[in-house]
Amino acid sequence: MRGNAGYWAWVSLLLALIASGLLAYADQVTRGLGVTAMRDQVSWGFYIGNFTFLVGVAAAAVVLVIPAYVYGWRPIREIVIYGELLAVSAIVMCGLFVFVDVGRPDRVWHLAPLLGHLNFPSSLLAWDVLVLNLYFVVNFVVVTHILYRAYTGRHYSTRFVVPLVLLSIPMAVGIHTVTAFLYNGLAARPYWNSSILAPQFLASAFCSGPAILLIVLQLLRRFTSFELKNEAIWKIAELMAYAMFLNLFLHGAEAFKEYYSDTEHLLFTRYWYEGLGEHRTLVPYAWAALVLNAVAFVLFIVPATRRNWVTLNVGCVATYAGVYIEKGMGLIIPGLTPDTLGEIYVYYPTLAELRVAAGVFAVGFLVFTLMLKVAVPISLGEFQEAEVSGEGRHRAVAPAHG
């Protein structure tokens, strides 16, 4: 657990954010969710927006798993483990965001099958609880197995890992689809009640997840002895460009349908892109997200900018920011505004919500940091059981065959 000053500064920052989040959450527990800006009119907000975004991040590990395991594309295979670590941390954050959002955290055990009463299969939230937990377990088991084997100087068991990894591919699609269906199934909210929602969720997830990972991998390559071929990074960026194209296309298709048919359901789309009357709080965010996504697409589709480290990273940040806005506030708030009786309540998070959310993110980043701290040396073979370390630096996460 040793590290340099930068590492400790980072960990201290995260711990400070967690402390601040805990204090804010304690206040929320004492006084009720009234300390947030959520009200009956807009009954979900920043917490659920972040939850939705992070389910996407968790699902996105699969974009790396598919080429690595299905097509045996070797350069990506080395980084699959980091994708799965990211998935594990993202799910931890997802769980926490739901937890801080419920009115009765003391009763969350009611969701536990057998112990409580899970309203399955009727409730999509019940589905979400199941698939997210299962996805967490699968990824956690795979990661632990690979690292344990690497630690003991052995190669992971292909017979054990490959089926689980193959299982995690449909599961990744599944968790995000189920999360989309959570909103999609609500006929009361026309903004969400569109069959394009799940594909759109997947497309945007396949942008945001890898965007985080590309930056993490570059940092790892720079500060550790971790080696990664440039082609792997470029390939991921190229895949992101296709995903972003799909994302933009689906948004365009949705906007066309709303504006051209011009029904009363257009109200919500208009609230996002134009504002309604004097209520224009979200408009700058809407266009910022669109521009960021478009910029990222161009930077990733053009080979020259994809291979330039500066523009590549600008693209990653743009993707992350664009999708974060669009999948967080851009999905939840216009879905609920105007409310079902036509009332416009302008929601934006309170300081308490921001602090709690920052705390949750800090927990996720801390989990990710600590897992990397363990995983990187192990998978690089720098850290093994004493008796086998003599075998030398042996790339434990190396390809299984060949």
Next chain:
Amino acid sequence: MRRVPFVLVFIAGALASGYGAAGVRPPQEERRPAQAAPGARIQVPPPPFSDGIFPCSECHNKDMPPNRTRRELTDMHVDIVLKHDETHRWCLDCHDADNRDQLHLASGEGVPFSESYRLCGQCHGEKYRDWRAGVHGRRVGQWNGQKEYLLCAHCHNPHEPRFRALEPKPAPRRPSRSTGVRSH
């Protein structure tokens, strides 16, 4: 919605009139018509007389012979403004000149104030029908048992029946970032 011809309901009402007698509360298990059958007496609270005005025969006794000429009242009841088809009607079209303590129908049949709805019903047939069915007007009591019908005159001033405007109760508080917790 499936529409049952009115006649059917009428017949059903007539059949049900067997136990339509007011004031008798049948056991809960028994089918009970919610609508009062035509012709049945209806349970109502006392009519809403102004203080000290009833019985009318206190003043309109044998010492005061009825003046059946249509005219503007100048000595008594000057506070009454007639805004109820006043071009065609005046007091004695509804109030009975021979028995001051009751009203009378167009046919001349006398009607006590507690049955004033029959008088109203002469012109407002559809409203009367709805009222008997419990759809126009207010009812108190039990949805499955004894119901009390308010008379037309409980809500509408018969001389000026248009419903008066009311001051509304306060609007709800608009939600804001500070309305989630107690305001003090």
Next chain:
Amino acid sequence: MGDTMSSDTPHPVTRRQFASCTAAAAAGFLLTACGPRRLREVPKARLRSMLDDLEREYSKTYGKAVTVSDTPAADGVVFAYALDISRCIGCRRCVYACVDENNQSRDPQVHWIRVLSMDKERGIDFAHADAYYDAKEVPQDGHFYVPVACQQCRNPPCTKVCPVGATWAEKDGIVVIDYDWCIGCRCCMAACPYGARHFNWSDAGIPNEQVNPAMHYLGNRPRPRGVVEKCTFCIQRVRKGRYPACVEACPVGARKFGNLLDPESEIRYIIEHKRVLVLKEELNTMPKFFYFYGT
């Protein structure tokens, strides 16, 4: 055990004490967890004794004799409501009668009924509706009023999304919430097309003297913080044969209530003789709350 913990002399907890306490806690948890959990699963006799406890607790808290009824749904009864749009004058008497009857929080304010003022020119159009109209007198020229509360759907979107089965439709059609089981996730609020569900964003503020002591366990008993609540057709009244509070409060007689299965009920008369509509019919929620034009 409390004595041991709070005694002044430091008194280390022995391993044995610790073990027995842990065992007791675990057993308690198991008993709670394995016994009937949601109120709808609790056997009648046990429910009554639970409600007796609640009565004692509430009576102590509010300083008056509180009763918590468990009157079940009657056979052959499905409740329905009808509201005469042509009569309603938007006076909001119903809103406050409902608050008083159902122990809604005064501060922060919870209103189960929302009276929407609409332009006569536009017809029923939620996008231009206004719940905050303020006027010296109502009705205002050019406006009509549509009060909206729970529509008691026959195909309720709210109950199916609840992840823990804390809300359901009773046999007599009243959609109720188990305030002791709700986790406050607010899925039902997102699913309700009528804005009928309300969340306790903080502790309810009701002055003791204003608490209505005639309660039903699925209706107007005080709701804890962090759970959802809504109109129950005044379950504590209607299961005893009475009219809902809003019906009796309406000065113009626009509100009608009765048994949908009784062909002689006011409700059936309205459905058969008047122009009837339900809100957001296209969503197939099949409300048991009908709006009609009496004239």
